[in-house]
Amino acid sequence: MSQSFDDISAQLRRRHRQSSRLKWISMGALGLAGLFLVLFFADMLNKGLPAFQQTYVEVELTYNEDATRMGRAAMEPEDAKIVSRSFERLIPGMLRDDPDLLGTTETRWVLANGEVDQYLKGNRNKLSEAERQAVDEKVESGQVALKFNTTFFTEGDSKMSERAGIMAAAVGTVMTMLVTLAIAFPIGVMTAVYLEEFAPDNRLTQIIEININNLAAIPSILFGLLGLAIFINFFGVPRSSPLVGGMTLALMTLPVIIIATRTALRSVPDSIRHAAFGVGCSRWQVVRDHVLPLAMPGIMTGSIIGLAQAMGETAPLIIVGMVAFIPDVGASFTQAATVLPAQVFTWAGEPEQAFVEKTAGGILVLLAILIFLNATAVVLRKKFERRW
Amino acid sequence: MQTNQLLAMFSGVLLLLGLIAFFLGRAKAARVRATGTAMYAQPDQYAWFAVLATAGPAITVGAIGALLMLLLGADIPTLYLLAGSLVIAAIGLLVGMSQVKPDFHARQAIERVIRWVLVAAAMISIFTTFGILFSIVFEALRFFQMHSFWDFITGTVWNPGASFLAAAGRGDEAGSAAQFGSVPLFAGTFMITAIAMLVAIPVGLLSAIYMAEFAPRRVRTLAKPTLEVLAGIPTVVYGFFAAITVAPIIVDVAGFFGLDASFNNAVAPGLVMGIMIIPFISSLSDDVINAVPDSMRQGSLALGMTKGETIRDVVIPAALPGIISASLLAVSRALGETMIVVMAAGMRPNLTANPLEDMTTVTVRIVAALTGDLEFESAETLSAFALGLVLFTVTLSLNLVSVLMIRRFREKYRVNNL
Numbered sequence: 106m107s108q109s110f111d112d113i114s115a116q117l118r119r120r121h122r123q124s125s126r127l128k129w130i131s132m133g134a135l136g137l138a139g140l141f142l143v144l145f146f147a148d149m150l151n152k153g154l155p156a157f158q159q160t161y162v163e164v165e166l167t168y169n170e171d172a173t174r175m176g177r178a179a180m181e182p183e184d185a186k187i188v189s190r191s192f193e194r195l196i197p198g199m200l201r202d203d204p205d206l207l208g209t210t211e212t213r214w215v216l217a218n219g220e221v222d223q224y225l226k227g228n229r230n231k232l233s234e235a236e237r238q239a240v241d242e243k244v245e246s247g248q249v250a251l252k253f254n255t256t257f258f259t260e261g262d263s264k265m266s267e268r269a270g271i272m273a274a275a276v277g278t279v280m281t282m283l284v285t286l287a288i289a290f291p292i293g294v295m296t297a298v299y300l301e302e303f304a305p306d307n308r309l310t311q312i313i314e315i316n317i318n319n320l321a322a323i324p325s326i327l328f329g330l331l332g333l334a335i336f337i338n339f340f341g342v343p344r345s346s347p348l349v350g351g352m353t354l355a356l357m358t359l360p361v362i363i364i365a366t367r368t369a370l371r372s373v374p375d376s377i378r379h380a381a382f383g384v385g386c387s388r389w390q391v392v393r394d395h396v397l398p399l400a401m402p403g404i405m406t407g408s409i410i411g412l413a414q415a416m417g418e419t420a421p422l423i424i425v426g427m428v429a430f431i432p433d434v435g436a437s438f439t440q441a442a443t444v445l446p447a448q449v450f451t452w453a454g455e456p457e458q459a460f461v462e463k464t465a466g467g468i469l470v471l472l473a474i475l476i477f478l479n480a481t482a483v484v485l486r487k488k489f490e491r492r493w
Numbered sequence: 494m495q496t497n498q499l500l501a502m503f504s505g506v507l508l509l510l511g512l513i514a515f516f517l518g519r520a521k522a523a524r525v526r527a528t529g530t531a532m533y534a535q536p537d538q539y540a541w542f543a544v545l546a547t548a549g550p551a552i553t554v555g556a557i558g559a560l561l562m563l564l565l566g567a568d569i570p571t572l573y574l575l576a577g578s579l580v581i582a583a584i585g586l587l588v589g590m591s592q593v594k595p596d597f598h599a600r601q602a603i604e605r606v607i608r609w610v611l612v613a614a615a616m617i618s619i620f621t622t623f624g625i626l627f628s629i630v631f632e633a634l635r636f637f638q639m640h641s642f643w644d645f646i647t648g649t650v651w652n653p654g655a656s657f658l659a660a661a662g663r664g665d666e667a668g669s670a671a672q673f674g675s676v677p678l679f680a681g682t683f684m685i686t687a688i689a690m691l692v693a694i695p696v697g698l699l700s701a702i703y704m705a706e707f708a709p710r711r712v713r714t715l716a717k718p719t720l721e722v723l724a725g726i727p728t729v730v731y732g733f734f735a736a737i738t739v740a741p742i743i744v745d746v747a748g749f750f751g752l753d754a755s756f757n758n759a760v761a762p763g764l765v766m767g768i769m770i771i772p773f774i775s776s777l778s779d780d781v782i783n784a785v786p787d788s789m790r791q792g793s794l795a796l797g798m799t800k801g802e803t804i805r806d807v808v809i810p811a812a813l814p815g816i817i818s819a820s821l822l823a824v825s826r827a828l829g830e831t832m833i834v835v836m837a838a839g840m841r842p843n844l845t846a847n848p849l850e851d852m853t854t855v856t857v858r859i860v861a862a863l864t865g866d867l868e869f870e871s872a873e874t875l876s877a878f879a880l881g882l883v884l885f886t887v888t889l890s891l892n893l894v895s896v897l898m899i900r901r902f903r904e905k906y907r908v909n910n911l
Contacts, residue, residue, distance in 0.1 A: 120801075453836060475726075
């Protein structure tokens with residue numbers, strides 16, 4: 106059976122249409138993934154940016170005798186309704202520390218309570234109609250205003266939304282990451298050096314290699330079970346402490362650092378090693394004086410990426426108890442602490458509307474740190490990348 | 494004296510001994526060399542060997558002693574242990590000094606020590622795996638002594654109920670017996686994983702096809718790192734996104750079609766988990782598609798196939814083992830994902846095929862069992878380890894199959910960079 110040219114060219118057109126359809130569909134898939142990313146960031150910014158502003162009230166404070174016992178007495182009754190309770194509680198302490206204040210008056214800007222704050226931001230709140238009018242009047246006269254929220258960056262967690270901040274969690278993150286790095290970096294680099302430069306190609310080496318790849322794919326929550334059963338229950342490391350959290354995360358970060366270091370070591374050309382051996386260096390001298398310094402930028406990049414990964418991890422830390430209510434900035438590696446993602450998790454569980462923006466604000470800070478870390482890694486790689 | 498002070502003193506004395514070893518060793522080696530004798534190593538190397546001989550055995554003995562105390566409960570007073578270690582350090586110092594002689598290969602000795610230290614570091618990753626395995630298996634066995642394995646695997650009711658009372662010795666007060674049937678948990682886990690894969694595999698694979706076969710170089714270099722950003726976002730953030738933003742949207746959409754959806758429905762966490770997993774699939778598939786030899790494309794095009802047909806009938810079938818391997822890795826990740834489901838999925842074990850209902854997963858139950866104020870010995874707490882054991886087994890086998898498939902692909906096309 107013979108086909109006319111028309112049939113064939115129609116068939117050809119159809120086939121080409123199919124081909125270009127695949128192109129557009131696959132392009133659409135990539136676009137969809139990009140769209141998710143844009144929507145996600147837009148949503149987070151939309152929800153989180155209000156957290157960086159907080160409502161403050163200008164109140165007149167009369168430091169009288171009653172205020173030494175009950176802070177409320179220092180304020181006009183209608184002011185006391187819109188000022189944060191956390192500030193009221195500070196007044197007796199202030200008077201105790203500075204007895205000269207007694208009998209004086211001053212006007213200052215203090216934190217408004219969470220409901221007023223939510224009202225000003227146009228969110229759901231529990232203020233009554235009369236209270237709203239009172240607040241409106243004060244906004245008119247400039248006595249109530251939204252200002253940059255320093256409390257968010259200087260305070261620890263609080264049950265009062267207006268006073269909750271990320272400082273305690275940030276310090277906890279730094280301490281946990283110090284422990285993680287102190288354990289994972291040396292062990293990871295040593296393992297990689299052994300596997301790349303020293304190890305004979307035998308069964309043990311193969312087992313170690315397979316094992317490291319597997320470790321990288323084990324769900325993070327299982328590391329939490331290890332931390333709980335072995336570090337806490339067996340070795341008696343204090344629960345909830347940056348020490349146990351850091352140790353758990355170190356085991357998780359180990360494979361990342363090992364794999365990155367091996368890649369970096371492999372990219373150092375053999376001619377360097379041959380030259381060093383040629384002038385009589387021992388194996389360790391070759392590694393220490395020549396290979397490691399040349400591989401260092403790659404190792405640093407990998408470690409920073411591993412660190413960023415560990416910094417965003419929450420699941421194993423929940424298991425070892427690092428999701429705790431921490432109002433004060435911690436100072437010790439063995440005391441209970443929390444970390445940024447865990448703080449985000451705690452806030453996400455709070456029922457109050459005001460904590461939604463705190464959560465999103467915490468997320469923005471966390472994302473900013475992670476983006477900074479990853480950007481540093483990229484810059485490091487670009488700057489020191491060497492083509493042999 | 495307190496243990497901390499003792500330890501500080503021990504470290505101080507050891508450091509001092511190390512310094513003495515270094516300087517004495519170097520001085521002695523320099524003296525020997527000054528006489529004009531040829532030596533196998535440099536003075537510094539003899540010095541370092543003396544330091545290693547001093548500190549190494551002492552620290553090893555101290556560590557072994559501490560481990561014995563922990564493991565066997567042997568009651569060695571810390572003071573004696575540390576004092577013993579210091580005596581060994583002093584002996585080590587003498588041995589190290591006596592080895593400073595011309596015919597001793599100090600450099601090779603150091604080399605040997607370093608090699609063993611490196612081996613020890615490499616063993617830590619193995620210990621980690623065994624640590625995970627033992628901690629889970631050991632506690633899981635204790636759980637299976639209380640509740641039968643068969644009921645755990647086949648039971649359809651998960652109701653830890655009053656199991657904490659039994660642990661407190663008040664078992665008879667419990668109203669209803671605790672039931673640990675894990676089927677509803679696994680059903681929930683697989684439902685959410687399936688939804689995630691329905692999102693991630695098509696989008697990830699098609700993105701990879703576009704990047705590898707169609708995209709201009711510019712788009713490619715930009716798109717790849719952008720997609721990686723999705724993988725770098727912490728899971729707790731995705732969880733918040735799923736619970737606060739996506740779940741209400743799902744409820745609204747379902748309401749629009751006249752369906753009743755729970756705010757803890759399985760679709761929201763599944764969808765968001767799928768978004769998170771896109772870069773895993775796209776980046777691995779992209780590598781695999783790029784590794785398919787160009788000669789196959791050229792052959793296909795030379796036979797008159799269109800570009801689309803070449804991709805569909807030649808490139809993708811060739812890359813299939815790699816793509817399947819990527820998908821299996823993604824499944825294993827989705828099964829073990831915790832934060833998204835903890836924050837966005839339900840807490841109620843629910844055996845249902847309707848993704849709009851709330852359901853819970855294995856990881857949610859693990860977290861729930863271990864964050865309460867329960868006694869560690871209670872069956873509910875231990876059930877977390879039994880669930881962890883199953884999770885470990887499943888993810889491990891998925892990873893192994895995935896590794897085997899990618900190895901086959903690599904051997905078939907002789908690619909080495911995968």
